[in-house]
Every structure is written in structure tokens, then in C-alpha cells.
Amino acid sequence: MTENRIFDLAVSPHVGSSKNTKKIMWDVVIALIPALIAAFWFFGPRALMLVAASVGAAVLTEWLCLKFMKRPVNFAFDGSAVVTGLLLAYNVPPGVPWWLPVIGSAFAIAVAKQAFGGLGHNIVNPALLGRAFLVASFPVLMTAGWIAPMQWKDGERIDVQACGVSTAQLSESGEFDALSGATPLNALKQTFTWEGEPERSEEVRSMLFSKESIKNLFMGRIGGCIGETSVIMLLLGAIYLVLRGVLELRLPLSYLGSVALFGWLFGGQGWLDGNPLFHLLAGGVILGGFFMVTDMVTTPVTKKGRIIFGVGAGLLTMVIRRWGGYPEGCSYSILLMNLCTPLIDRYTKPLSFGEVKKNG
Amino acid sequence: MSKVKSFAGGAHPSGNKDLSSGAAVVRLPAPEVVTVPLCQHLGAPSRPVVKPGDEVKRGSVIGEQNGFISLPTHSPVNGKVLRVENAPMPHMRSGPAVVIKTESEDGGEVYEPVPDWRNADISLIVNRIKEAGVCGMGGASFPTYVKLSPPEGVKIDTLIINGVECEPYLTADHRLMLERADDLITGMNILARVLGVTDPCIGIEVNKPDAIELLEKKGAKVIRLKVQYPQGAEKQLIDAAVGREVPAGGLPLNVGVVVQNVGTCVAVTEAVCKGMPCIRRITTVSGMGVNSPGNFNVCVGTPVSTLIDAAGGYKGDVRRLISGGPMMGMAMFTDAAPVTKGTSGILALVPAEVRDVVEGPCIRCGKCVDVCPLRLCASVIATASEYGKWEDAEKAGALNCMACGTCSYVCPAGRYLVHHIKRAQNEIRALARAREA
Numbered sequence: 001m002t003e004n005r006i007f008d009l010a011v012s013p014h015v016g017s018s019k020n021t022k023k024i025m026w027d028v029v030i031a032l033i034p035a036l037i038a039a040f041w042f043f044g045p046r047a048l049m050l051v052a053a054s055v056g057a058a059v060l061t062e063w064l065c066l067k068f069m070k071r072p073v074n075f076a077f078d079g080s081a082v083v084t085g086l087l088l089a090y091n092v093p094p095g096v097p098w099w100l101p102v103i104g105s106a107f108a109i110a111v112a113k114q115a116f117g118g119l120g121h122n123i124v125n126p127a128l129l130g131r132a133f134l135v136a137s138f139p140v141l142m143t144a145g146w147i148a149p150m151q152w153k154d155g156e157r158i159d160v161q162a163c164g165v166s167t168a169q170l171s172e173s174g175e176f177d178a179l180s181g182a183t184p185l186n187a188l189k190q191t192f193t194w195e196g197e198p199e200r201s202e203e204v205r206s207m208l209f210s211k212e213s214i215k216n217l218f219m220g221r222i223g224g225c226i227g228e229t230s231v232i233m234l235l236l237g238a239i240y241l242v243l244r245g246v247l248e249l250r251l252p253l254s255y256l257g258s259v260a261l262f263g264w265l266f267g268g269q270g271w272l273d274g275n276p277l278f279h280l281l282a283g284g285v286i287l288g289g290f291f292m293v294t295d296m297v298t299t300p301v302t303k304k305g306r307i308i309f310g311v312g313a314g315l316l317t318m319v320i321r322r323w324g325g326y327p328e329g330c331s332y333s334i335l336l337m338n339l340c341t342p343l344i345d346r347y348t349k350p351l352s353f354g355e356v357k358k359n360g
Numbered sequence: 361m362s363k364v365k366s367f368a369g370g371a372h373p374s375g376n377k378d379l380s381s382g383a384a385v386v387r388l389p390a391p392e393v394v395t396v397p398l399c400q401h402l403g404a405p406s407r408p409v410v411k412p413g414d415e416v417k418r419g420s421v422i423g424e425q426n427g428f429i430s431l432p433t434h435s436p437v438n439g440k441v442l443r444v445e446n447a448p449m450p451h452m453r454s455g456p457a458v459v460i461k462t463e464s465e466d467g468g469e470v471y472e473p474v475p476d477w478r479n480a481d482i483s484l485i486v487n488r489i490k491e492a493g494v495c496g497m498g499g500a501s502f503p504t505y506v507k508l509s510p511p512e513g514v515k516i517d518t519l520i521i522n523g524v525e526c527e528p529y530l531t532a533d534h535r536l537m538l539e540r541a542d543d544l545i546t547g548m549n550i551l552a553r554v555l556g557v558t559d560p561c562i563g564i565e566v567n568k569p570d571a572i573e574l575l576e577k578k579g580a581k582v583i584r585l586k587v588q589y590p591q592g593a594e595k596q597l598i599d600a601a602v603g604r605e606v607p608a609g610g611l612p613l614n615v616g617v618v619v620q621n622v623g624t625c626v627a628v629t630e631a632v633c634k635g636m637p638c639i640r641r642i643t644t645v646s647g648m649g650v651n652s653p654g655n656f657n658v659c660v661g662t663p664v665s666t667l668i669d670a671a672g673g674y675k676g677d678v679r680r681l682i683s684g685g686p687m688m689g690m691a692m693f694t695d696a697a698p699v700t701k702g703t704s705g706i707l708a709l710v711p712a713e714v715r716d717v718v719e720g721p722c723i724r725c726g727k728c729v730d731v732c733p734l735r736l737c738a739s740v741i742a743t744a745s746e747y748g749k750w751e752d753a754e755k756a757g758a759l760n761c762m763a764c765g766t767c768s769y770v771c772p773a774g775r776y777l778v779h780h781i782k783r784a785q786n787e788i789r790a791l792a793r794a795r796e797a
């Protein structure tokens with residue numbers, strides 16, 4: 001005979017999938033590790049130092065905010081602050097002083113995230129707002145802190161003075177001095193300004209769009225922000241996320257597709273002469289496409305909405321690259337689209353099962 | 361072999377059906393005392409027609425039908441009425457029940473079998489199904505005869521028998537399809553004749569290949585369905601099987617379809633061909649919290665504790681006792697509650713099986729939106745509900761939600777989405793009633 005005991009009452013469903021917020025966040029952290037390795041490889045130990053400072057500042061700020069607001073402080077360890085810290089560091093140039101990412105991360109967490117109510121309530125991507133804050137406050141550091149990727153020769157590291165794209169080519173052709181820019185996108189931006197010298201800009205562009213240059217972009221042997229340069233390592237992380245079922249592909253694919261399309265349409269000097277591959281691989285598009293456009297909190301929840309978001313962000317990225325004041329438009333385009341998310345969600349609410357469209 | 365069909369959305373909770381799918385149905389004798397609920401069906405409870413001290417015969421009516429959407433209730437045993445009282449029910453609250461002391465358990469075929477159902481008057485058959493108290497045995501317990509009496513002008517052209525059993529753990533329907541295939545097919549044909557449908561079909565998930573094979577061998581038309589929750593939800597089943605979308609707020613009959621559970625078909629056969637009212641059912645007892653999970657043929661009114669004993673008793677730290685499946689079933693606070701016509705399963709779950717989480721903030725991952733078979737934005741409705749914005753919740757489609765639980769299942773933040781949505785439904789309905797009054 002069984003005793004008559006009282007069982008817990010609870011609402012259905014009584015079972016759940018094993019995925020939870022913490023696991024998702026830590027999966028994203030793991031997926032960002034390969035890019036960190038690439039950063040170490042190309043920019044040396046200081047890249048690691050900057051990333052550590054940024055992550056530390058993010059977690060600490062989160063902890064302090066939660067403590068201050070008398071909320072459970074273990075939220076600081078759910079991985080989301082680590083993701084923000086990583087992404088912020090990945091979005092600053094490797095030559096900046098250590099306190100820059102610290103300020104950026106602190107701002108990202110305190111202002112962009114906690115001030116809006118913490119995890120899930122922020123409107124824009126904290127890391128990107130942190131970056132925008134740094135660009136506005138420390139414009140010189142944020143646009144000049146580039147260092148050249150290290151070259152390796154016979155097992156030894158040699159620092160190459162010149163920065164930028166397919167470094168060697170540029171210096172050989174003597175064009176380097178004319179390029180004050182230090183990233184491929186800077187170089188491209190410059191070519192747009194040489195209105196009177198079509199041949200010169202054509203020459204640099206063909207260099208930028210060359211096979212050698214694309215290969216460097218793919219491997220990450222270029223100047224750029226800490227975590228954005230190595231496409232191959234970022235893709236490794238993205239594949240991990242797909243395998244773990246964390247990445248919903250509508251956002252990244254629509255974003256990348258849109259960048260490629262508009263990059264081809266107007267990413268060159270005239271119409272239809274851009275190099276879609278260059279635009280995909282240069283700058284922050286791959287990092288943004290797989291790790292920031294995909295930020296769950298600040299992007300639409302509807303399937304259609306995600307595609308609109310991705311396409312819109314891709315278009316804005318290319319508009320900024322071509323006509324905007326900055327060489328790279330990835331982060332601003334995502335920030336702008338973040339602001340549109342509530343609107344997109346509202347207008348893409350699917351028609352529920354068996355519902356008939358009103359008024360045709 | 362027909363194509364495997366499905367609906368859009370859904371999730372894949374682990375089935376855990378191996379625990380009991382191999383266990384043949386064991387018939388349990390009636391317990392010494394049965395507590396027969398007067399409201400085992402959806403709708404108005406039956407009105408008790410017995411009083412303490414009355415002798416009752418197996419199959420005799422102890423509660424009469426009380427309105428259109430209602431059914432009579434029969435005694436599952438020969439015995440003496442002890443009490444008519446409020447007793448704990450599997451669905452969380454107490455309800456009226458007739459408590460009977462069992463003396464014996466024979467006879468019970470109280471009705472004349474309908475002689476030749478293929479040619480008999482249809483109203484005779486429908487009436488028999490009604491007076492035998494047959495209701496949906498899948499869980500919703502809607503009176504079957506009502507579904508067989510479509511309003512004037514509604515043409516039914518499709519009958520789908522629901523053998524999907526998409527809830528994890530449950531295997532009662534699976535065993536029934538294997539062990540009562542002939543009665544099942546007879547019941548299906550009776551229902552088809554009543555509705556004037558020429559080629560009824562049975563929808564079964566492909567994780568029950570033995571049942572599919574057997575029923576096909578016996579000449580039934582089987583629709584193979586993908587293993588995907590909630591494949592057995594009426595609207596999803598209809599969508600998958602015949603590609604028709606039941607209008608929001610509408611019924612299957614709006615698209616010319618009637619869906620009946622496999623257990624209901626067997627109950628129909630019993631009622632029509634043998635004159636036996638609906639007083640027994642097959643129930644799965646499973647979960648890591650019982651020693652030997654299995655499937656049991658029990659009298660309605662049997663206490664859950666008796667079933668648990670039959671399954672070898674509790675094992676380990678039972679965290680939750682559930683009537684039904686783990687996705688939509690109700691947690692019970694006591695095992696003294698009785699089995700009803702709609703009890704498809706009793707689950708005793710240990711902590712490792714139960715998801716017991718602290719609700720976290722929504723991270724807007726959109727998973728709940730991706731999986732909702734009804735294309736609702738669960739997160740939006742739930743948030744509106746949390747803030748008490750009932751109108752917003754209604755606008756977001758709260759009333760369409762069927763509480764299948766898929767959204768809560770996938771939510772990484774562990775939000776109690778179904779709970780919030782149900783709460784909004786209650787509030788919206790209460791507001792509407794208040795407006796009317």
C-alpha cells in the first residue's frame with residue numbers, strides 16, 4: 001500500500017528541452033574563441049590583454065549593477081556579460097590602450113543593458129552601443145589604433161611596418177604612403193574620394209579586389225579590429241553554433257546575402273562593379289553577421305522579421321561604406337536596425353493558424 | 361507506402377515510450393471501492409440518480425445526461441452506493457462523484473446490441489453512442505455523439521482516426537491499436553457510416569511501425585505521420601493528413617472533418633455491437649518514478665494509487681504526479697484521485713525528468729514563435745499577460761492558443777508561457793462575460 005502523500009502542483013508542460021539561456025550564452029562564448037586565437041596570432045599578446053580587460057570589465061560592471069539594484073548577482077555569470085565583453089573587444093582596434101575597452105564595456109553593460117532593465121530588455125546591442133560610444137568619445141584612438149598583422153617567417157614573428165591590405169603589394173607598388181588608411185576598408189574608402197584620378201583609384205581597387213587580397217582577408221592577415229579579421233576562424237565558430245542548434249540562419253544569411261548583393265551593386269566606383277566577396281570578407285561583416293546581427297535580444301522574433309532585419313542591415317552597411325562618413329558601416333547598420341526591431345516585429349506578426357486576413 | 365506527412369512548427373521532446381510500449385495491456389479487477397466522477401466528459405456533469413445505500417448493477421446509469429453537451433455516467437461494478445460526494449479529481453480540483461462499494465464485476469452489457477449496424481438506422485447508432493456515455497478517449501473527453509450530430513447544412517466528407525499519440529511516455533493508444541485492431545476498425549467503420557464518409561483513415565506517427573503494419577494488413581487506410589509534437593492535436597492532424605486549415609475559433613467540422621481517437625472507436629464498438637457502456641479504459645502508467653511501467657485496462661473510478669501499485673509502486677523521489685502526458689497533462693496533488701474516461705496516462709516523474717526551473721527574463725530568441733503550430737507569438741502574449749494587458753494579449757491571439765506547451769518546452773529562459781497565456785485567456789473570457797452581464 002502506498003502512503004497518501006501530497007505532490008507538488010505545477011503548470012504544464014512538465015518537461016522541457018535542455019537548452020537554456022546560460023548554455024546558449026556559453027556556446028556563443030565558445031564560438032568566439034577561434035577568433036581570439038587568430039587575434040593572438042596576428043596581433044600578438046596585447047590582443048589577449050585587451051580582450052581580457054574588456055571581458056573583466058563587462059562582468060564586473062554587470063555584477064556591480066546587479067548588486068546595486070539588489071538583483072540576484074548570479075546573473076552576472078550567465079555568460080551574457082562575457083559575450084558583450086568579447087564582442088566589444090573584438091570591435092576595437094588592437095593598438096588602443098587597455099582602458100579603452102574597459103570604458104567601452106562598462107558603458108555597454110551599465111548604460112546599454114542594465115539601464116534598460118538588464119538581460120532581454122535592452123533595445124540595442126550593448127557591445128555595439130559601447131563601441132559607438134568609444135568612437136564618439138575617442139575618435140582618434142578608435143580610428144588610428146591599427147597595427148599591422150604579424151607575419152611569420154621561418155617560425156619567427158616579424159613585425160611588418162606597413163599596415164593594411166595585402167600589405168606587401170601595397171608597399172611594393174609604392175601606394176602605401178598615399179593610403180593613410182590602415183584597413184582594407186579604409187583603403188577602399190580613400191579610392192572613392194579620388195574623383196579626379198580614376199586610374200589611381202582603379203589601380204588600388206583592383207589590388208584590393210585581387211585574389212591575394214581576398215585570401216588575406218579570409219585568413220585574417222589584414223589590419224582591422226581585434227576579432228573581426230579572421231574570416232576562417234569566425235566561420236569555425238559559426239559552424240559550431242549551427243551544430244549546437246543555437247544559430248538561426250535566417251538572420252546571418254539574409255544579412256550576408258544583402259551585403260553581397262548591394263556590395264556588387266554599388267560597392268565599387270560605379271554601378272555593378274563592386275566585388276561582393278571583398279565586401280563580405282572585409283571589415284566586420286562576418287563577425288557582425290554571425291555574432292551581432294544574430295543577437296537574439298535586439299532582433300525580431302518573427303521569421304519574416306529576421307529576414308527584413310538582415311536585408312536592411314546589409315543595405316545600410318553598404319550605404320555607409322560607400323557614401324557614409326566611416327569606412328565601415330557594419331556596427332552602425334546593426335544599431336540602426338536594432339531600433340527598428342519593435343516595429344518590424346509588429347508588422348511581421350504572422351497570421352495565426354486558420355486566421356483569415358482582414359479586408360483581403 | 362504512403363508519404364510521411366506533418367504540419368509546420370512543433371518540437372521533438374524525447375518520447376520515453378520504450379518504458380511501456382512493450383508491455384501488453386493488463387486488465388486490473390475493480391478495486392474494493394470505486395469513486396466514479398460524474399464529470400468525466402467535457403460539458404455539464406451528469407445529474408446523480410442514486411443515493412447512499414442503493415444497489416447498483418454494472419453498467420447501470422448512476423448519473424443522467426444533463427444538457428446537450430453532457431453524457432450519462434454508468435456504474436463500473438455491481439455493488440452498493442456508499443456516498444455521493446465531492447472527491448478529489450485528476451484535474452486539480454474536486455468534483456461530484458459516486459462512491460460505490462464493489463461486490464462483483466460481471467455482466468454490464470445492459471443494452472441490446474445494435475443488430476446490423478451496417479444497415480441499422482443511423483439515429484439508433486448515435487443514440488446508443490450517447491446513452492453508453494462514449495466520449496473522446498484521447499484526453500479532451502468531448503461527448504462523441506455531439507461530434508456525430510453536425511448542425512444542419514454541414515457536410516462531413518472526411519473522418520480521421522487519431523492514433524498519433526504524440527505525447528511523450530504514453531503508449532495506451534499504441535497498445536490498443538495492436539491488441540484491439542479489429543474492434544478499432546469496426547468502430548471506425550461504424551463512425552464512417554454514421555457520418556456518411558466512404559474512406560476513413562487512421563493517422564499514426566511512424567514511431568509505431570508495428571501498429572501501422574498491422575492495421576494496414578487488416579485493410580485500414582493509414583496515414584503515416586512524422587514524429588513531431590503536437591502531431592496529434594486535432595487541427596495539426598487535419599492539416600497534416602488532408603491539408604485543410606481549421607479556421608481560428610472554428611471546429612474541424614467547418615472544414616468537413618471529424619476526428620476521433622482510436623480508443624473512442626473501440627468504445628463505440630463496445631457500445632454498438634456489445635451493448636457495453638463506457639466504464640473501462642486503457643491507461644499508461646509510466647515515468648522513472650514507478651518500478652514497472654505498463655499499460656492497464658482499468659475501471660473508471662479506480663484510484664490512481666491502485667494503478668501505481670499495479671505498476672510496482674513508486675520508485676525514488678517522485679517529484680510530480682501527472683494525469684495525462686507530460687506536455688499537456690495536469691499535475692495532481694494526490695494519488696487518491698480516480699481514473700476517468702479521459703485518463704490516457706498516469707506519470708510519476710523524478711526530478712531528472714521534470715523541468716523545474718526559475719523563470720528567467722525573455723531573451724527574445726524567437727524559438728517560441730518558430731515552433732508554435734498555430735503561428736502565435738507566445739512571448740508577446742505572455743508578456744502582455746504578465747503586465748495585465750489583457751486586451752493586448754487578446755489582440756495577439758491569446759484565445760487561439762490550445763495550450764499544447766510546445767513554446768514553453770523550447771523556451772531557453774524557462775518562461776511559463778502556457779501558464780501566462782492561459783491566465784490571459786481566463787481574464788479575457790471573464791471580461792467578456794462581465795461586459796455581457
Ligand code: SF4
Pocket residue numbers: 301721722723724725726727728729738739767770771772773774775777
Ligand atoms: S522562447 Fe522564451 S526566451 Fe525565446 S522568445 Fe520565446 S519567451 Fe522569449
Ligand code: SF4
Pocket residue numbers: 731732733734735736737738760761762763764765766767768777778781
Ligand atoms: S501553447 Fe499556445 S502559444 Fe504555445 S505553442 Fe502551443 S498553441 Fe502556440
